[in-house]
Amino acid sequence: MRLLGLVIIVLLSAHCDNQSHKKAFKKVPVIAIPLKKKSVRKTPKKASTNEQISTFRFETIFDPQLGWGYDIYQQDVLKIHQPHIPVIQGLKGFENANDAALVARKVVEKLDAGIMPPTLTEQELIQLGVIH
Numbered sequence: 001m002r003l004l005g006l007v008i009i010v011l012l013s014a015h016c017d018n019q020s021h022k023k024a025f026k027k028v029p030v031i032a033i034p035l036k037k038k039s040v041r042k043t044p045k046k047a048s049t050n051e052q053i054s055t056f057r058f059e060t061i062f063d064p065q066l067g068w069g070y071d072i073y074q075q076d077v078l079k080i081h082q083p084h085i086p087v088i089q090g091l092k093g094f095e096n097a098n099d100a101a102l103v104a105r106k107v108v109e110k111l112d113a114g115i116m117p118p119t120l121t122e123q124e125l126i127q128l129g130v131i132h
Contacts, residue, residue, distance in 0.1 A: 054112050058104035060097040067093020070104035072111070080107065080118075087122050088131060099130045 058072045061083065069083035084091045086103070094100040103120065106128060110118035125131045 054108060056108045056111050058101070058108060060100045060104070062097070063093060066091060067095065068097050068100040069093055070100045070107075072104060072107060074111075079111075082107075085125070085130065086120050087125055094130065099128075102128045103130055 056072055056074050056079070058070050061069045061071055063069065063083055066083055069081075071078055071082070072080040082104075084093050094103070103125065106120065106124060107118045110120075122131070
């Protein structure tokens with residue numbers, strides 16, 4: 001019984017800490033537009049130019065201590081909270097909202113393509129011009 005009580009206290013404590021951490025970020029909907037993805041046919045008939053709207057969207061966020069980051073939502077449910085630049089060591093945010101949006105858009109493209117987890121490489125960040 002004591003163990004159950006201890007588990008409940010730990011879970012509640014972790015939940016409270018997580019909530020206070022989330023409040024530290026200021027959401028800045030600089031670029032929060034739905035992205036389009038091309039539909040892919042499985043049969044090799046003539047190419048389709050139909051486009052479907054993605055179920056994912058992103059918002060850039062700003063933390064005065066870290067810098068810029070992004071959140072990715074699927075149908076208004078937060079799926080990815082990325083307050084710092086992925087791949088690189090340390091906790092360093094993006095220099096500006098545009099860089100955060102470029103990377104968020106790349107992650108959404110991977111999610112739309114069914115790539116899970118939507119991992120980025122250092123080379124992709126260099127190609128996007130986010131790191132050198």
